[in-house]
Amino acid sequence: MTVRECMAKLDAELVAGEDDLNKTVESVAASDLLSDVLATPKHNFILLTGLCTPQVVRTAELMGGVAIVFCRAKYPPQEAIGMAKVHGIPLLCTRLPLFEACCRLAGHGLEKA
Amino acid sequence: MTATSALLPTTTDPQDISIVSELMYQLKVRDVMTRTLYTATPANTLRDVQHIMRDRKISGVPVVENMRLVGIVSLDDIIRALDGGEIEKPVAEKMTRHVFTVEEHVSVVKAIDEMEKKGFGRLPVLNKAGELVGLITHWDVVRTLLEMLQEVAMQAEKRERTLQPTEAQRDAAQNVTVLEYTVEKDDFENAGRASSAVKKYLQSRSVDPALIRRVAVAMYEAEINIIIHSLGGRMTARVYPDHIHVSAVDTGPGIADISLAMKEGWSTATEKVREMGFGAGMGLANIKRCADRFQIESCLGKHTELNYEVDFIAKPAATA
Structure with missing residues (x-):
């Protein structure tokens, strides 16, 4: 599944990273706890989170995350957008709560847990 | 495109973007701001401020009282005062009292963003105690970045020349x-x-x-x-x-x-x-x-x- 397809399923708005929307997403990491994200063994994941700080982008960058979705219509700060552009990580915003966003992505061949 | 994104590299090649982008995030306002300030007091006349602007070739003068920023006088204020015959009036009567400022410990990226949002070419810089300690302009950022890049390049050259x-x-x-x-x-x-x-x-x-x-x-x-x-x-x-x-x-x-x-x-x-x-x-x-x-x-x-x-x-x- 591509980032673009995830964006459509989540009715998400693109904040940054238009050039990287065709990257392949293999799994989903959903958490408001970056410590948990840092401990995930998943690869090429899309990160769904309610947190909205530059550290979310840094965490995804260091983990090799493919894209980030900010849930509940949270909009990332300028530093986060800049960092995401630099590292080629698309940032998406969705109005959906975290749980519903997960449900929409479930069952599309993405690796669970 | 905002000034922030204009200053940020748009390429995604990790080899190309590393130095400038990392410098941008690393730089704090206090690292780039101008510390030499030409200020006025509320008791000065607008004529005094006009002279400061002319002598120092600047277009905005912060007004300070007991180290605190209490207002700012812009070139526009001076022109208006000249037009209205009010150039001998005290600064306190004509200065802009609501001044947008930035704190010295915030990142340069944030400061540029603020300037862009407010449409200002410069922002007064305050320390944690709220005292005026400097002034930041787009030019300060560009100059410091150029200096830092030159430093990086010189160090790289030095290493190349087996100086160590x-x-x-x-x-x-x-x-x-x-x-x-x-x-x-x-x-x-x-x-x-x-x-x-x-x-x-x-x-x-x-x-x-x-x-x-x-x-x-x-x-x-x-x-x-x-x-x-x-x-x-x-x-x-x-x-x-x-x-x-x-x-x-x-x-x-x-x-x-x-x-x-x-x-x-x-x-x-x-x-x-x-x-x-x-x-x-x-x-x-x-x-x-x-x-x-x-x-x-x-x-x-x-x-x-x-x-x-x-x-x-x-x-x-x-x-x-």
């Missing part, structure tokens, strides 16, 4: 590259910068991405620990042909009970840190999981030293 023969010889003999970073207490804005730089370096050496991830995750956890728990410290990565050694040394409170600190879920982090998504008490255990060899020592009330190594030979059991 001993270090170069030692590196050549042992084939080791040393990358060092200072990590400051509470500096969340720059959290992960060291880890990101090491990751980029390992990518340039074509190390297996799965191994790079283990190195980077462990380093980020250690970096966050220094930021959250210590008074500041240093991270050093020594890259050998077949492995990497990372050390994180800090001064600070130390760890009272290391075996307890290694337990997942045990943490002394504050509520503020937890709100940022950290401090869940998983860090040390995660570093150990990512590393092939791991060691931690701490002296209560003094320091903590953490060392870990990752071999550049992929292990199937490794999970990170």
